[in-house]
Amino acid sequence: xxxxLTNNSHSHAKLDVIKEKSLNYVIKTFDHDLSRVSKNIxxxxxFTDKTFGNTSLISVPITEVTKQSKxxxxxxxxxDGLNGSDIILYSHRSNFISFLSFIESYFIESxxxxxxxxxxxxxxxxxxxxxxxxxxxxxxxxxxxxTSSINKTKNFTIPIGDCHGDFTLDNIIMGNDGRFYxxxxxTTYLETPLQDFVKLKQDTVYGWCVRKLSKSDQTKANVFFDxxxxxxxxxxxxxxxxxxxxxxxxxxxxxxxxxxxxxxTENWLSYHLNKVTRDL
Numbered sequence: 001x002x003x004x005l006t007n008n009s010h011s012h013a014k015l016d017v018i019k020e021k022s023l024n025y026v027i028k029t030f031d032h033d034l035s036r037v038s039k040n041i042x043x044x045x046x047f048t049d050k051t052f053g054n055t056s057l058i059s060v061p062i063t064e065v066t067k068q069s070k071x072x073x074x075x076x077x078x079x080d081g082l083n084g085s086d087i088i089l090y091s092h093r094s095n096f097i098s099f100l101s102f103i104e105s106y107f108i109e110s111x112x113x114x115x116x117x118x119x120x121x122x123x124x125x126x127x128x129x130x131x132x133x134x135x136x137x138x139x140x141x142x143x144x145x146x147t148s149s150i151n152k153t154k155n156f157t158i159p160i161g162d163c164h165g166d167f168t169l170d171n172i173i174m175g176n177d178g179r180f181y182x183x184x185x186x187t188t189y190l191e192t193p194l195q196d197f198v199k200l201k202q203d204t205v206y207g208w209c210v211r212k213l214s215k216s217d218q219t220k221a222n223v224f225f226d227x228x229x230x231x232x233x234x235x236x237x238x239x240x241x242x243x244x245x246x247x248x249x250x251x252x253x254x255x256x257x258x259x260x261x262x263x264x265t266e267n268w269l270s271y272h273l274n275k276v277t278r279d280l
Contacts, residue, residue, distance in 0.1 A: 013028050013029060013030045013031075014028070014029040014031075015027070015028055015029075016029075017078060023077065023078075024077070024078035025063075025075050025076065025077055025078055026075070026076045026077075026078050027073055027074070027075055028073065028074050028076070029071055029072070029073040030071060030072050030073075031070060031071045034067075034070075034071070034072050036187060037072050038067075038072065039187040040165075040184075040185050040186055040187055041062060041065060041072070041074060043165070043185040043186070043187055044059050044060070044062060044182075044183075044184075044185040045059075045061075045062050047059035047182065047185065050109065052102070052105035052106070052109060053105065055098075055101065055102055055105060055179075055180060056178075056179040056180065057102070057106070057179070057180045057181075057182065058179060058180075058181055058182075059181070059182045059183070059185065060076045060077065060079055060173070060181050060182070060183045061076065061077065062074050062075070062076055063075050063076060063077065076183075079173050079175050079181050080175065080176045081173045081174050081175035081176050081177075081181070082095065082173070082174050083169060083170050083171075083172060083173050083174075084099065084168075084169025084170065084171075084172040084173075084174075084203075084209075085169045085170055085203075085209045085210070085221075087099045087169075087174055088169065088220075088221050088224040088225070089210075089213075089217060089220060089221055095174060096224060096227075098174065099172075099174060100227060100228065100231070102172075102174075102180050103200070103228060103231060103234075104231045104232075104233055104234075106196075107193070107196070107197070107231075107233045107234065107237065108233050110161065110162065110163070110193035110196065111159065111161070111193055111233075111237070113161055113162070114159040114160060114161035114192075114193065115159070115160050115161065116157055116158070116159055116160070117157070117158055117160045118155050118156070118157055118158075119155065119156045119157075119158045119190065120154070120155060121150050121151060121153065121154055121155065121156065123189065123190065124150055124156075124247060124251065125147055125150060125151075126189075127189045127251055128143060128146055128147060128150075128251060128254065129143070131251070131254045131255055131257060131258065134258040135257050135258060136257065136258055136259070136260050136261075137257070137260055137266055139257060139269070139270055139273060140270060140273075140274060141273055141274060141277050145277065146250065146254075146277065146280075149277070149280040150247060150280075153243060153247075156243070156244050156247065157244070158190065158192050158194065158244060159192055159193060159194065159241070160190075160191060160192055161191070161192060161193050162191070162193070163188065163191055163192060163193050163194075163195045163196045164182055164185055164186070164195075164196050164199075165185055165186030165187060165188045165191075165195055165196070165199075166184055166185070166186035166199055167195070167196035167197075167199040167200055168199050168200070168202060168203050168208065168209060169200075169203045169209050170209055171183050171184045190248075192248075194237070194241060194244060194245060194248050195248065195252070197234070197237050197238075197245065198245060198248045198249040198252045199252060200228070200234075201245075201249060202252060202253070203225070204225040204228045204229055205225070205229065206253070206268075206272045207221070207222075207225075207268075208268075209221075211264060211265065211268045212264055212265075246276070246279060246280055247280070249276060250273070250276050250277065250280065253269065253272055253273055253276060254273065256269055257269060
C-alpha cells in the first residue's frame with residue numbers, strides 16, 4: 001500500500017499509512033513551500049460535497065493537521081478504491097463508464113457557476129517568470145519566445161469559478177463505496193475551471209500519468225483517453241475558450257519543470273512543451 005501511494009505521489013511529499021482502531025489513515029508530510037501547502041490544505045477542507053444525479057463527490061477529509069517549523073503533516077482516511085489511472089488501465093469496463101459519466105458531470109457543474117473576468121496578460125507573464133526562475137533543468141524554449149506569443153493578446157476573458165487546481169487522474173478516486181473522492185487540491189494563480197480542464201488534458205492528451213509505462217499500456221490507455229476527449233462538454237470548452245486553453249495549457253506544462261527529477265519526465269516535458277508552443 002505504501003509503495004503504491006508513493007509511486008502515485010507527484011508532489012514528492014512523504015507518505016505513510018498507519019492503522020488506528022482497525023482503520024487505515026494516510027499521513028502526508030510536506031517539507032517545502034509550506035505557505036502554499038497551508039493554502040492547499042485549506043482549499044481541500046473547504047470543498048463543498050456535491051451530488052450529480054446518483055453520483056456523490058467529496059474531498060477526502062483532513063482529520064488532523066500538524067505544523068512544525070520546517071514541515072507540515074496532514075492525516076486523512078485511506079480510501080479503498082481505484083484512482084483514475086487504475087480505472088483506465090486495469091478496471092472493469094463498467095467502472096470506466098461510471099468514471100466517464102463523473103467527468104462529464106463534473107465539468108458541466110463547474111461551468112454553471114462562473115463569472116467572466118478580463119485578465120491582463122501581465123498576470124500570466126508574471127507566472128511564467130516565476131516558473132523560469134525556479135527551473136531545475138534547461139528547456140529548449142526561451143522565456144522570450146513564450147512571452148512574445150502571450151503578448152499577441154493583451155487581455156483574456158477568463159471564466160472565474162471554483163476549481164480543484166490539479167485535476168489529474170491520479171487525484172480522483174472511485175471508492176469501493178461508489179462515491180468519488182478528490183485529493184491533493186492546489187491553489188492557483190488564477191482560479192478558473194479551465195485549470196481543471198488543462199490538467200485533465202495533461203493526462204488524456206499528453207499522457208502524463210502513463211509516461212513511464214510500457215508502450216502496450218500507453219496504447220491501451222489512449223483508447224480510453226479518446227473516449228474522455230470525445231465528451232461533448234470537453235469539446236465545447238475547447239472550442240469556446242481556444243486561445244485561453246492554449247495559454248493556460250502551456251503554463252500548466254511549464255509548472256512541472258521545477259519538479260522534474262528524472263530523464264523520462266524531462267524528455268516527456270521537453271517534447272510536449274515544444275509541440276504546445278508551436279501551436280500558440
